[in-house]
Amino acid sequence: MSAAEGELLELAVRIAGAAKSGEELEVYVSRGVETDIRAYEGEVESLSSAASAGVGIRVVIGGRQGFAYAGTLDESVIKQTLADARDNATFATADEHVGLAGPDGVAPTSLDLWDDEVLRTPSAAKVEMALELERRARNADVRVRQVAFADYGDMAAEAAVASSTGITATARRTVSSVAVETIAGADADSQTGVGFSAARGPGELDLDKAVADAVERSTRMLGATKARSGKCAVVLDPRVTSTLLAVVSSALSGEAVTKGRSFFADRVGEEVAVPSLVLVDDPTDARSFGASTHDAEGLACRRNVLIENGVLRGFVFDTTSARRAGVVSTASAVRGGYATTPVAGCRALLLSPGTLGAADILSQVGEALFVQSITGVHSGVNPVSGDFSVGAEGLMVRDGVLAEPVREVTIASTLQRMLQSVLHIGSDVEWLPGVAAGQTVAIDGMALSGS
């Protein structure tokens, strides 16, 4: 534990110590610093630096939960926040399942998710990275008309949680990233592509990869047209796979399942996917950007197998949803920061990699739509019904290789059918920011709508 984490934990423990008899009290405190830099036409367009801190307090009295938060660690404000949380609890409906986590004897995995370089690197060096990124993107290809954004960003966050039920835990992590969007043009046609690189610290960033990705994605879309409507196989880019796994994960949350909001409810033990599909949420894998030593309720994170050889094995639970389901927490409580309460969710999903690389998958599939990016995920994918319809752009696959570009089409199916129609899962795992890693995945029988 760092000195700063110790300080936060001490504060959390002290406030949690104020619990009255018959009351469960949980205090979550967090603190972080952030830098965001945007370069444009050789100049710094903006440089933001910020430090923020806050506290979120949960009180459970007789199965009634109340919550309050404040964007400060000022102790007089924290006292008022505690009083608000207590008052709020009196208005909830009593529920025997509602309660805070208690120690469950699982020891946390030791993970190094912190790179001091985020704090040590001077602003000037970070500015230079953003400028360099923009310069390289602008000069990478004659077809690049414009660099819509070239950003450097980083954050270092520390949090502590303590409760009257015996929880004391801390976690800290850093993330550093560069992201760039290029606009490629030919005559009246303009197309965009985003590339990025993310790591624990600035020293590990790969500017050339970010630029090459953006340039490839924007230039290869030039001349794209609508494709004809019809049934086809799709080959998903690793980023698209990661996005889709994140949507599927909301149907694997114990909260959704116990409240009848998941198409996976009541299906444990059934074959929900092709036999080659294995899906695991493992926040103890340090390669994942969602890795964490503890969950948001202070339990040690652990590896949870969700789908094994196509068979649904279980869900992710926080304490309350686990009690409702009659199981124990899988240490999968997540929270969006001090201003929200913990809920069950995945952090670090990974599909077990297959043996084929991206090029092999294209060659095996023969004819398909390679999907470079999708849009409308939040409006078009329903994790309750499983209905799936998203905007897509990419390239046709003909004779096993990438052919002409395609835009302004949709691909549709249901999540249930897609899981049963997976043709190939690639070996090309990419660790991406977000809750899921991605790799090339081919799925058969999608409805493509175009002209």
Next chain:
Amino acid sequence: MSDAGSATGLLVETPVIERVLGAALQRGGEFAEVFVEDRHSTSAVLDDGRVEELSSGRDRGAGVRVVVGETTGYAHTADLSERGLLAAAEAAAAVARQGGGGRAVALERRESVKRNEVGQLPEEVSKARKIELLVQADEAARASGNAISQVSASYGDGRRRIQIANSDGILVADDQVRTRFSVSCVAVGDTGMQTGYESSAFTVGFELFDTVDVREVAATAARRALVKLTARPAPSGEVPLILESGSGGILFHEACGHGLEADHIAKDASVYVGQVGEQVASPLVTLVDDGTIGPEWGSFAVDDEGNSAQRNVLIDKGVLTDYMWDYLRGRKDNRGSSGNGRRQNYRHLPMVRMTNTFLLNGDAEPDEILAQTPTGVYVAKLGGGQVNTTTGDFVFGTVEAYLIEDGHLTEPLRDANLIGNGPEVLRRIDAVANDFAMGPGTCGKDGQSVPVGCGQPTLRITGVTIGGTAGD
């Protein structure tokens, strides 16, 4: 707006702000701004038949912006003491490397124009009364049909007091009160589960519930879920589309609104670059962005740069008249802001954002438009959407839609995404009715969310691609 934040009670006293602005300019900054915000919010959720949680929160802080040439420096702090503000000013000023210069700033208080009076501040209403609304909604949703298997009702209110001062000598404050209520339902049938959602949200206080019956909000959400239990898959391919009034203002928000934001224009990242004065839409299209409409969700007295909200005509009878501007984009083009500089909170830089964006009425009768459409899809409610401003390609999801056959609504359709190209769709509008209505939304851009309004009368688009699976 309430009196609390206007004539009285600045969040930070004027002499302190003047010194902070002075510090922000001391390294040679050309423009400096202090944005102070104090936000209280309450939310309550009833889910699975239980009041799960009442939550209250407070966030206050300030952001200091310094502009030098093409560069902006920004720093924020939750510490509103003079020491905290000066530290933020120095951090923001660090982008001005040339040093020297510096000047004193004298502020002059400007009163903000009141848009509407808040009838009842939500903070003065008992929590029990707010919970009661949730219970009413839950009962109404469950009474809508036995197939309703799950109901979640959500209440929220927020009071946001802001104060903006800048080196042009402006000092202005606003007190923004917003109240919202939403219900989502799950219905279960032989074909699986379906969902329905409805919300009501306005820039008003608790008097919202004098005119909005939460039981009707709940019944609408329940009906949307129930109707889809018997829905067939949506068609696949290009179809004529009718958008019911108030159902799909998001289309114009996505299809052209974002492309008319001056920051996208400045970077050539919009299909509307260089199109002012050009016919960019059907002559039936007049598009307005208007932050002054009293109670609408995207309204305010002053924007987050201290400029008064305005009514801006963007497209007049199909001809592009202007873009939307914030301080920085206006400055670069030697013109003023159009009152579109907004930010999520004090932790963020402002940027060009929409307020309430809508298409004005036409002359047609909505019934006639339907009767004159032999086949197609009728959208009674759209969900969210997304646009690539550079290509103009957008998507948006349907959450209540029907098949049109022989000029009549026939079967309900399962959810699907529509995809199109902004400029093309605007040219394909061939009928606009006289039944304008608006609704609330949340707009995300560059990681920041702000409340917006969207609206349109019933209208027809001759062809849009719908991404269903019919034909399987």
